[in-house]
Amino acid sequence: MTVVKEFAPAKVNLTLHVTGQRPDGYHLLDSLVMFADVGDRITVRPSDTPIMIIKGPMADGLPRDRTNMVARAADAMAVSANIQLEKNLPHAAGIGGGSSDAAATFRALSEISGKPVPDDLLAFGADVPVCMNGRAARMRGIGDEINPVPDLPALHAVLVNPKLPVLTVEVFKRLRNHNNAPMPDDLPRGASSRELISWLSEMRNDLQEAAIEAEPIIEHVFNTLAVTPGCLITRMSGSGGTCFGIYGDAETAASAAGRLRQDYPGWWVAATRLNG
Numbered sequence: 266m267t268v269v270k271e272f273a274p275a276k277v278n279l280t281l282h283v284t285g286q287r288p289d290g291y292h293l294l295d296s297l298v299m300f301a302d303v304g305d306r307i308t309v310r311p312s313d314t315p316i317m318i319i320k321g322p323m324a325d326g327l328p329r330d331r332t333n334m335v336a337r338a339a340d341a342m343a344v345s346a347n348i349q350l351e352k353n354l355p356h357a358a359g360i361g362g363g364s365s366d367a368a369a370t371f372r373a374l375s376e377i378s379g380k381p382v383p384d385d386l387l388a389f390g391a392d393v394p395v396c397m398n399g400r401a402a403r404m405r406g407i408g409d410e411i412n413p414v415p416d417l418p419a420l421h422a423v424l425v426n427p428k429l430p431v432l433t434v435e436v437f438k439r440l441r442n443h444n445n446a447p448m449p450d451d452l453p454r455g456a457s458s459r460e461l462i463s464w465l466s467e468m469r470n471d472l473q474e475a476a477i478e479a480e481p482i483i484e485h486v487f488n489t490l491a492v493t494p495g496c497l498i499t500r501m502s503g504s505g506g507t508c509f510g511i512y513g514d515a516e517t518a519a520s521a522a523g524r525l526r527q528d529y530p531g532w533w534v535a536a537t538r539l540n541g
């Protein structure tokens with residue numbers, strides 16, 4: 266029997282500039298996005314009845330009905346399948362878990378059925394188009410303008426989430442400045458990792474203040490990461506609460522992650538490579 270497996274990587278917003286707001290309330294963004302080597306896993310098998318099985322360390326609390334992003338993607342494709350979601354990423358965490366799951370489901374169902382994925386991926390969430398692409402990209406518009414940025418160096422990072430959900434809509438609601446400067450036109454393509462990190466230090470996540478207001482523990486997560494040995498830069502991803510630190514090599518990142526796990530057993534901590 267055909268079995269298709271797809272990886273749904275965590276999305277990391279290295280930068281997230283909010284540059285305007287449309288009359289319908291949606292915000293214009295300018296974001297440099299990379300994808301991690303940690304993520305969820307989707308396994309799809311043909312089945313006469315649609316089945317969704319959710320397991321994995323972060324499965325608790327996820328919707329198990331047809332509102333789950335995996336089920337939404339399957340229903341939109343009108344492909345009956347047995348879909349297993351191994352949930353490894355925290356949810357409502359600013360790392361696009363639901364969007365990445367939807368994108369992986371679209372890819373897998375397209376492969377088993379031969380059907381194309383829907384044209385309007387944005388209708389499933391502002392992060393779904395960039396997750397469908399799955400590679401480092403500059404994301405603009407409200408998430409619909411995706412330009413691949415192929416020549417970035419890989420980065421060694423630690424992702425930390427305090428396991429408190431942060432709702433994206435609540436963060437945007439608290440945002441006071443809706444018109445901030447975009448990133449420079451030219452991104453540091455072909456840069457070394459040191460050069461990229463130095464460039465990032467001039468960039469922002471414009472949602473950070475609003476996210477901390479919504480969930481003050483994010484500031485603690487951020488400050489805790491910032492003082493881990495070898496941490497070169499600390500940022501928040503998306504609308505939070507996941508923060509990340511970047512390190513010079515995989516060993517330094519792994520040792521920071523080990524220390525954080527020991528000190529904060531209630532937090533989700535992952536050492537990861539962000540792929541360029």
Ligand SMILES: C[C@@](CO)(OP(=O)(O)O)[C@H](O)COP(=O)(O)OP(=O)(O)OC[C@H]1O[C@@H](n2ccc(N)nc2=O)[C@H](O)[C@@H]1O
Nearest residue numbers: 290291292359360361390391392407433434437503504505
């Ligand atoms: C902020 C970002 C940055 O990558 O990441 P996350 O924090 O979700 O990971 C995304 O734009 C989120 O994408 P996604 O989580 O798919 O958002 P959606 O479900 O489409 O929107 C949730 C709510 O966020 C607000 N929203 C979202 C995107 C956008 N460009 N402007 C907005 O104002 C709207 O209030 C919307 O109702």
Ligand SMILES: Nc1ncnc2c1ncn2[C@@H]1O[C@H](COP(=O)(O)OP(=O)(O)O)[C@@H](O)[C@H]1O
Nearest residue numbers: 333334335356357358359360361362363364366
């Ligand atoms: N497969 C899924 N994985 C994660 N969240 C999902 C999924 N399906 C539906 N959701 C819902 O989507 C919301 C956003 O979750 P997620 O995509 O993880 O966060 P974020 O938008 O912060 O990146 C949560 O409230 C969650 O309950």
